[in-house]
Amino acid sequence: MNNHHPPSIIHYLRYTLIAVVLLCCTLDCNAAKIGEIAETSIGEQAMRFFTFKDPAVRYALLGSMLLGITCGVMGSFIVVRKLALVGDALSHAVLPGVALGFLWNTTKDPVAIFIGATLAGLLGTAVVGAIKHTTKLKEDAALGLVLAAFFSVGICLVTMIQKLPTGNKSGVDKFLFGQAAALGVDDVKLMAVVTVLTLLVIGLFYKQFLVTSFDAGFARVTGVPVQVIHYGLMLMLAFAVVIALQAVGVVLVSAMLITPAAAAYLLTDRMHRMLILAAVFGMTAGAAGAFMSFLGPNLPTGPFMVLGASTVFGAAFLFGPQHGIIMRWWRRRSRSQRIQRENTLKSIYHVLEAREFKGEGVSAKELAERRRETLEEIIAQLRELKRHALATLQDEDHTAYLTPEGWQRACAIVRNHRLWELYLTHAAQVSADHVHEDAEKIEHVLGEDVVRELEKRLNYATHDPHGKLIPGQADIQRGSKPPEHSGDAVGYGKRP
Amino acid sequence: MNEFIPSFSLQEHIIAPWTQGFSTNIQIALMGFFVAAACGLVGNYLMMRRMALVGDAISHSVLPGIVIAFLMTKSRGTVPMFTGALIAGVVTTILIELIHKKSRVKQDAAIGIAFTSLFALGVILVSLYASKVDLDQECVLYGDISYIPLGELIKLTDNISTPVPVARMGVVAGLTLLLIVLFYKQLLVSSFDPGLARSLGINATFVHYALMCWLSITVVSAFESVGAVLVVAMLILPGATAFLLSHRLPVIHGLTLLVAALSSVSGIHLATWLNCSMAGAMVVMASVLFTLAWLFSPMDGLVSRWFRQRRVHEEPVDGLADGVK
Numbered sequence: 001m002n003n004h005h006p007p008s009i010i011h012y013l014r015y016t017l018i019a020v021v022l023l024c025c026t027l028d029c030n031a032a033k034i035g036e037i038a039e040t041s042i043g044e045q046a047m048r049f050f051t052f053k054d055p056a057v058r059y060a061l062l063g064s065m066l067l068g069i070t071c072g073v074m075g076s077f078i079v080v081r082k083l084a085l086v087g088d089a090l091s092h093a094v095l096p097g098v099a100l101g102f103l104w105n106t107t108k109d110p111v112a113i114f115i116g117a118t119l120a121g122l123l124g125t126a127v128v129g130a131i132k133h134t135t136k137l138k139e140d141a142a143l144g145l146v147l148a149a150f151f152s153v154g155i156c157l158v159t160m161i162q163k164l165p166t167g168n169k170s171g172v173d174k175f176l177f178g179q180a181a182a183l184g185v186d187d188v189k190l191m192a193v194v195t196v197l198t199l200l201v202i203g204l205f206y207k208q209f210l211v212t213s214f215d216a217g218f219a220r221v222t223g224v225p226v227q228v229i230h231y232g233l234m235l236m237l238a239f240a241v242v243i244a245l246q247a248v249g250v251v252l253v254s255a256m257l258i259t260p261a262a263a264a265y266l267l268t269d270r271m272h273r274m275l276i277l278a279a280v281f282g283m284t285a286g287a288a289g290a291f292m293s294f295l296g297p298n299l300p301t302g303p304f305m306v307l308g309a310s311t312v313f314g315a316a317f318l319f320g321p322q323h324g325i326i327m328r329w330w331r332r333r334s335r336s337q338r339i340q341r342e343n344t345l346k347s348i349y350h351v352l353e354a355r356e357f358k359g360e361g362v363s364a365k366e367l368a369e370r371r372r373e374t375l376e377e378i379i380a381q382l383r384e385l386k387r388h389a390l391a392t393l394q395d396e397d398h399t400a401y402l403t404p405e406g407w408q409r410a411c412a413i414v415r416n417h418r419l420w421e422l423y424l425t426h427a428a429q430v431s432a433d434h435v436h437e438d439a440e441k442i443e444h445v446l447g448e449d450v451v452r453e454l455e456k457r458l459n460y461a462t463h464d465p466h467g468k469l470i471p472g473q474a475d476i477q478r479g480s481k482p483p484e485h486s487g488d489a490v491g492y493g494k495r496p
Numbered sequence: 497m498n499e500f501i502p503s504f505s506l507q508e509h510i511i512a513p514w515t516q517g518f519s520t521n522i523q524i525a526l527m528g529f530f531v532a533a534a535c536g537l538v539g540n541y542l543m544m545r546r547m548a549l550v551g552d553a554i555s556h557s558v559l560p561g562i563v564i565a566f567l568m569t570k571s572r573g574t575v576p577m578f579t580g581a582l583i584a585g586v587v588t589t590i591l592i593e594l595i596h597k598k599s600r601v602k603q604d605a606a607i608g609i610a611f612t613s614l615f616a617l618g619v620i621l622v623s624l625y626a627s628k629v630d631l632d633q634e635c636v637l638y639g640d641i642s643y644i645p646l647g648e649l650i651k652l653t654d655n656i657s658t659p660v661p662v663a664r665m666g667v668v669a670g671l672t673l674l675l676i677v678l679f680y681k682q683l684l685v686s687s688f689d690p691g692l693a694r695s696l697g698i699n700a701t702f703v704h705y706a707l708m709c710w711l712s713i714t715v716v717s718a719f720e721s722v723g724a725v726l727v728v729a730m731l732i733l734p735g736a737t738a739f740l741l742s743h744r745l746p747v748i749h750g751l752t753l754l755v756a757a758l759s760s761v762s763g764i765h766l767a768t769w770l771n772c773s774m775a776g777a778m779v780v781m782a783s784v785l786f787t788l789a790w791l792f793s794p795m796d797g798l799v800s801r802w803f804r805q806r807r808v809h810e811e812p813v814d815g816l817a818d819g820v821k
Contacts, residue, residue: 079601079602079605082602082604082605083604084602084604084605084607084608085549085604085607085608087608088549088552088608092725131790134790134796134798134801135739135740135790135796136739136740136796137543137736137739137740138543138546138548140543140546140547140548140549141543141546141548141732141736141739143548143549144548144549144551144552144728144731144732145732145733145736145783145786147552147725147728148725148726148728148729148732148733148779148783149729149733149779149780149782149783149786151725151726151729151779152726152729152776152777152779152780152782152783153776153780153783155637155638155725155726155772155773155775155776155779156766156767156770156772156773156776156777156780157772158773159638159772159773159776160770160771160772163771163772173634176634176637177619251615251637251724251725252612252615252616252619254608254612255608255609255612255613255616257608258605258608258609258612259608259609259612259613261605262601262605262608262609265600265601265605266599266600266601296624298623298626299620299623299624300619300620300623302616302619303615303616303617303619303620303623304616304620306612306613306615306616307613307616307617307620310609310612310613310616313609317595317598317599323599323600325598325599
């Protein structure tokens with residue numbers, strides 16, 4: 001099944017890169033940053049957003065989309081590596097770095113903040129590792145410890161900065177919940193560089209990242225430097241967190257890592273598709289968050305992005321074609337309905353067989369007696385057969401006549417049942433009175449190929465362990481009405 | 497930099513808080529102690545159950561519960577707040593279970609998704625209705641413990657009165673201790689050995705949900721003084737410090753209380769000195785205490801381990817060498 005090679009990740013990345021570069025071209029470097037305009041209506045703000053004339057809007061949108069791509073891609077790796085909450089700890093741990101980067105020259109210099117935050121994030125991950133290895137505390141406690149300790153230092157620094165004479169307008173508090181509108185051209189340039197770098201590194205070392213994520217033992221055997229790859233991943237994760245900080249905020253960055261990637265995880269089984277889906281989801285959530293926070297004054301961007309991502313996740317959780325719970329419920333329901341229909345057909349066959357196939361109609365009363373169910377239940381089941389064109393009904397739905405299709409299906413299901421019983425008694429030496437239950441289950445899932453094989457192995461036997469005739473290919477394919485009498489039910493023994 | 501870190505003076509930062517602003521600072525210290533004690537005791541059980549990050553999740557996700565309760569009842573009363581937080585806590589627990597059991601998303605990612613969604617919802621509500629709920633985004637994160645003494649007072653005796661949040665937190669801390677004493681066995685057994693718990697007739701699922709509910713109550717009463725993120729710190733730090741110093745649960749509980757008191761008082765000094773967030777400073781001091789325990793714990797601190805290792809290396813092991821020959 002997997003004999004075709006997945007299209008190279010580079011193939012997909014090329015398009016993403018082109019898109020990123022095109023987006024960056026829209027940057028207007030000379031435009032001044034526009035301050036917050038508060039007193040406008042929602043409609044006007046929405047218009048202002050969608051015309052894209054305002055450079056602040058372009059920066060906000062572009063930045064949010066870039067961070068969505070990077071976080072989606074890096075998040076995919078931490079989700080499949082079961083490191084989701086490392087992202088959470090890391091994202092909180094960068095706060096003191098942000099504050100120190102700010103203190104470097106008390107301006108919001110993106111590069112200083114970037115370096116400070118990355119270092120703090122890496123230190124945080126290193127401390128998590130150290131606590132885990134040198135104490136008896138478990139990983140969750142170590143993550144929580146680092147998260148809390150680093151964040152509290154960060155909070156102290158931020159509150160100290162805010163009391164500085166220059167601190168009040170610093171905007172360092174915007175790092176907590178994020179404000180995409182505060183993004184400047186330098187910020188967006190930095191984000192673009194990091195995004196391109198991330199995609200390049202992932203593209204170049206895709207195989208190594210893939211194999212270490214899923215089978216570290218195998219990777220080690222084949223000579224992949226697992227530790228190096230792991231630290232590389234952590235470094236890039238720190239980059240992703242740091243460029244996302246200004247728009248999403250420290251507190252909710254982890255959601256931009258986890259949620260789009262988890263949504264993608266529900267929709268596909270292939271890593272390269274997951275990466276692309278996660279990047280698209282992240283981008284969409286980012287753009288949606290930037291738009292929503294633009295609608296009102298003082299609305300933080302991060303929470304809106306996170307809600308956007310959660311909506312995508314919710315949709316994938318419910319409606320995903322393979323793993324979505326609604327689709328799974330639907331599949332389960334249609335399967336159990338099919339089994340129910342097949343059981344009704346089987347009972348009709350049994351009734352016909354009991355009177356040696358004399359007469360065509362089967363009354364609901366006969367079926368009710370055989371199945372030990374009420375008349376109403378049987379009639380409902382018969383109507384279900386009619387709905388699927390397996391039977392026609394007469395006498396106010398009290399008598400059923402199988403259609404050719406219904407007859408075929410009934411024969412096939414009885415054949416499956418009896419063949420399996422025979423197979424169990426012959427091949428597995430199960431005693432004849434123990435095989436019925438098992439056959440009741442398997443009769444609904446046996447495919448035609450398996451049936452052919454069973455027939456061959458059982459030497460086209462004619463009777464099941466209880467001495468009943470096994471309907472043969474001829475009965476099934478007769479394609480007409482049920483036979484008038486037993487002589488017509490040929491079984492395997494009388495094959496032409 | 498001089499402007500940023502004020503020079504330290506013993507008189508001003510260590511003695512003055514207790515001579516001049518005594519009545520204010522004692523309330524803050526009490527509040528800090530109650531918060532750290534209640535959270536720390538509950539946190540001990542979370543850590544034993546490897547659920548430290550579920551604590552993280554619930555401390556974030558009570559926010560929408562509180563805000564919606566505010567908006568619906570238009571009061572800051574204890575009952576609506578606790579109800580909102582309880583509902584939010586249970587919803588989080590159920591959401592995590594649902595995502596984790598009904599899809600192939602692993603538990604850690606499920607936690608991450610559930611609490612960030614709810615917290616994001618809460619923050620949006622806060623920023624939309626900021627004027628109505630009397631909360632702001634910063635307060636949500638790191639609380640307002642220094643404003644606690646300015647709040648509405650409640651009279652305890654004729655001449656002692658205390659702010660409502662302090663009284664409430666005190667009651668919660670006391671109840672936490674009482675519940676732990678009463679249900680010590682149930683909590684202990686179900687934390688360490690769910691199989692044994694079942695055979696003893698302890699309903700582990702019930703204990704789990706009860707713990708989550710009590711966690712929500714504790715978190716919500718701590719919320720307005722220390723905010724969402726620092727509550728996590730209070731849940732984990734005191735207990736983790738105590739875990740490094742002892743193996744016995746009663747001793748761990750006692751040490752947790754001690755760490756709570758120490759970090760609360762020293763936090764006040766640190767915040768007075770640096771002029772920063774008081775709750776933040778308390779957590780920083782708790783982190784410092786943890787680091788000290790990590791380095792110098794007599795059992796498995798880094799330093800004592802290093803000494804032990806060195807001793808092993810220095811003393812030639814004759815018996816072993818002979819055996820190899």
